Amino acid sequence: MTELDSPLASGPFDVVIVGGGPSGSSAAYWLANAGWSVCLVEKKTYPREKTCGDGLTPRSVRQLADMGLESEVAAHGHKYHGLRAFGFGASIAMQWPEHENFPNYGYTITRFNLDGLVAERAHSVGATVLTGTEAVDLYEPFDGADGDLRGARGVVVKDKATGTTRVIEGRYLLVGDGQNSRIGRALGAQRNREWPMGMALRGYYTSDRHDEPWIDSHLDIRDPKGDVVPGYGWIFPLGDGRVNVGVGLLSTDRAWKGVNTTKLQDYFVAQVGDEWGLNESTSCGTPTGGRLPMGLAIGPRRGANTLTIGDATATVNPFNGEGIAYGYESGRLAAAAVGAALAENDASHLRLYEENLEAAYGDYYKVARAFVRIISEPEILAVCVGAGLRVKPVMKELLAIMANLMRNDRQGPAELGYRALVKLADALPERAFSMLTSEKVDA
Ligand SMILES: Cc1cc2nc3c(=O)[nH]c(=O)nc-3n(C[C@H](O)[C@H](O)[C@H](O)COP(=O)(O)OP(=O)(O)OC[C@H]3O[C@@H](n4cnc5c(N)ncnc54)[C@H](O)[C@@H]3O)c2cc1C
Numbered sequence: 001m002t003e004l005d006s007p008l009a010s011g012p013f014d015v016v017i018v019g020g021g022p023s024g025s026s027a028a029y030w031l032a033n034a035g036w037s038v039c040l041v042e043k044k045t046y047p048r049e050k051t052c053g054d055g056l057t058p059r060s061v062r063q064l065a066d067m068g069l070e071s072e073v074a075a076h077g078h079k080y081h082g083l084r085a086f087g088f089g090a091s092i093a094m095q096w097p098e099h100e101n102f103p104n105y106g107y108t109i110t111r112f113n114l115d116g117l118v119a120e121r122a123h124s125v126g127a128t129v130l131t132g133t134e135a136v137d138l139y140e141p142f143d144g145a146d147g148d149l150r151g152a153r154g155v156v157v158k159d160k161a162t163g164t165t166r167v168i169e170g171r172y173l174l175v176g177d178g179q180n181s182r183i184g185r186a187l188g189a190q191r192n193r194e195w196p197m198g199m200a201l202r203g204y205y206t207s208d209r210h211d212e213p214w215i216d217s218h219l220d221i222r223d224p225k226g227d228v229v230p231g232y233g234w235i236f237p238l239g240d241g242r243v244n245v246g247v248g249l250l251s252t253d254r255a256w257k258g259v260n261t262t263k264l265q266d267y268f269v270a271q272v273g274d275e276w277g278l279n280e281s282t283s284c285g286t287p288t289g290g291r292l293p294m295g296l297a298i299g300p301r302r303g304a305n306t307l308t309i310g311d312a313t314a315t316v317n318p319f320n321g322e323g324i325a326y327g328y329e330s331g332r333l334a335a336a337a338v339g340a341a342l343a344e345n346d347a348s349h350l351r352l353y354e355e356n357l358e359a360a361y362g363d364y365y366k367v368a369r370a371f372v373r374i375i376s377e378p379e380i381l382a383v384c385v386g387a388g389l390r391v392k393p394v395m396k397e398l399l400a401i402m403a404n405l406m407r408n409d410r411q412g413p414a415e416l417g418y419r420a421l422v423k424l425a426d427a428l429p430e431r432a433f434s435m436l437t438s439e440k441v442d443a
Contacts, residue, residue, distance in 0.1 A: 027335045046131060191314065210238060
């Protein structure tokens, strides 16, 4: 039990939220801030580890600032100004672009420090936050309309410390329980296995270069013979004496099934180790890994009184593996829809969530899914990266697209290029992109 716990919490609440990561805590904040009674259920106790690159882009910073948390994040995190990309013998450093809605900087901050801040913020505006409390089942589930998620009158939870179970009732149920999403699956959510999925691994190292003002992305990883292997690597300085070093891989990569991310991490550390002082003696422990459900590949996401958010509905951006901002944003969009349903006593307003999610990311993620299929071809990747990294203006525009930082008030190459890609993605059915590339290997 922690100071966030409330012994009387059993409901009925207006909204029960499962999962206190970015998506669940943001939904809890926005709903409680609007005056609704909210119970957030988190199985771990803060601070808790979460396997992540710990990188916040300007999109995440905007959401944290909107929740009144930027000064806390600045106090615990490390400010950086842009991305350095490396690959196929070339490199480029790019500042985050100027944007009407987003800052031109990001932070790195460990999830150990970050996630509790947002849950506490939700608590400070009135949400009941039960930590060390795992949702183990749906309470009084009922079938939804054809093609929708099931509904439920709440969840059955287990107190991890005592092992006792009880029911927490809610008029609405939001599910933000992450990439494995046991509760989302119990409601009937499924991943579209035709679409890309990510897998990544990260470890911490101490490094003299821990406070550099850039995050680094490496687009080629080589084995000891010097051959390129599928996957990408990153080094994110944390400003606390450590760097976060990791590797990622997409299910569209031809060799996905044969690749061991631990081996990939070993190759990557060998590749960049001398420059960053990464070795066994600077390692802070065994790396840990996880999946990145992306491109809105999990659905359905709406039931009679239920919505899924964040990784539980695959909101990770396929272009860059970023999921924190989209967790915050989907949690906020879900909160708005549930708020409307509660205010009007009309559950049909939950439809707003899907409509707004589709409007915000539908086209973008369609383009991104196609993009990752194409760059999963090693030959195409080598040509594009090798050439692209040598032409700074092209890369700056690509960065704006890949980080979803195109501007509404501008008709620059990023915005025009992106609109052209949307048209292309609209014209060609999803399957046609996989036919343009290799035979797809499923996750
Ligand atoms: C190796 C790796 C590196 C990454 N790097 C980055 C990065 O640098 N930047 C970025 O933006 N994104 C990154 N991501 C993606 C990002 O971590 C996720 O997209 C993001 O955490 C999703 O937030 P969420 O709230 O949906 O889920 P989560 O953050 O997974 O939160 C889910 C929460 O639910 C809790 N929970 C689960 N089941 C239950 C249950 N039954 N009952 C109660 N609680 C439950 C969990 O304990 C957890 O706290 C990375 C992912 C991986 C795997």
